[in-house]
Amino acid sequence: MAADQLDATFAALADPTRRAILARLAAGEATVTELAAPFEMSQPAISKHLRVLERAGLVTRTRDAQRRPCRLEARPLQEATAWLENYRTYWEESYQRLDGLLDELRAVEEQSRGAESDEGER
Amino acid sequence: MAADQLDATFAALADPTRRAILARLAAGEATVTELAAPFEMSQPAISKHLRVLERAGLVTRTRDAQRRPCRLEARPLQEATAWLENYRTYWEESYQRLDGLLDELRAVEEQSRGAESDEGER
DNA sequence: CCATTTCATAACCAGATAGTTTCATAACTG
DNA sequence: CAGTTATGAAACTATCTGGTTATGAAATGG
Structure with missing residues (x-):
């Protein structure tokens, strides 16, 4: 509910690439390269987007060998929705x-x- | 539902000043100077924020003498909510x-x- | 018609964003 | 251990953002 949290969440959602990443993650965990595959964009670009999503609390990463699987965290989406509900x-x-x-x-x-x-x- | 529309809406919502302006407008129409009053910010800064909100379709302006009353348009908020509902x-x-x-x-x-x-x- | 009010526009600036390429690190695989 | 895979990090660039000050234009009101 903090303003900064809403700032970060809405800012993260304001990019179509990031929304697409979230949509993909809604279907289940995915690694960075899996997430990067559909886009005509370098892998570092996707990593940057993931960092934005992570700072906004929309994504968390675990570890699996060399891979860093990403998981969707829906909580900030819920908070954003709560704000809009007003x-x-x-x-x-x-x-x-x-x-x-x-x-x-x-x-x-x-x-x-x-x-x-x-x-x-x- | 167009991606650009969501881009513009979420980007507009990612700023606390603009969210505060929307909250104020939810209480009814207001002129630019009325909207600017609560902020420690120059009037042109508020005008810029209003232009962002206008381009996102969240605000429309009418004319009343020298004044340009602003009105909240909730439709894009509804569309953003619909996206989040997924x-x-x-x-x-x-x-x-x-x-x-x-x-x-x-x-x-x-x-x-x-x-x-x-x-x-x- | 002149002064005032209300607002927009222009020019400028600092810092953030979104992308690139290149390089480095870490962990598997043979 | 050597090579490969997966990812992060650094450095650079162009553009966008959010603010400023200064100026200009439109409409009102005396």
Whole structure:
């Protein structure tokens, strides 16, 4: 919940490569080279991304011989979601307003015609 | 849902000043100077933050005389949340694992003693 | 119409980011 | 032990970021 934690988490998520890495890790542990394979990018570049993810607490690394398997840590994602949840009522309210507007339009239409077909629905 | 949109949204959220601005806007529209007031920062700095938020679609501006009232747009927050929701099962699963571990510990404790009080619970 | 308010833009700067290539280290494998 | 694999680290570069000050433009209000 600390601001720095949110800073680091959101900053880490702001890069498509890193989001792809997280998506891959959601399917299970993977080594650095496995993670690097899908990208047209040097291995050190991936290592840097992993360091960013690690500092944000989104990834932890263990040891397996020469390999350093990475594992997803979902906790910061949960905290980021918790922060965003504060705004849920806000966007739901927007939908309510939209719904209200649509209802209103529908009512006006209804009123300004006899008994035609209801094309234009939805 | 486009990657660029998520990039922009998460990048915008990665700054505490900008998150504070959004929190303020959740309470209702505000002008640039109103938004700048709480910060020890020059007005152009706030204008830059607003431009970042605007490009991310998190803020829209209208016109009222010399003032440019800002309004929160929650849609990108909803999309970011939707992305994060994909990982909800993952962190819930972690809790399950934690719960399982606790259950296991409790069982072992239970088994390794007679009928003492259950301190250490939870 | 002149002064004020509100805001944006420009130019600049320091530090962070994202990538590169090259080299080093560590642990397996034969 | 020699070679290979997996990864980290260093040095360099270009671009982005977040801030500054100084200036300019648009609209209001007397």
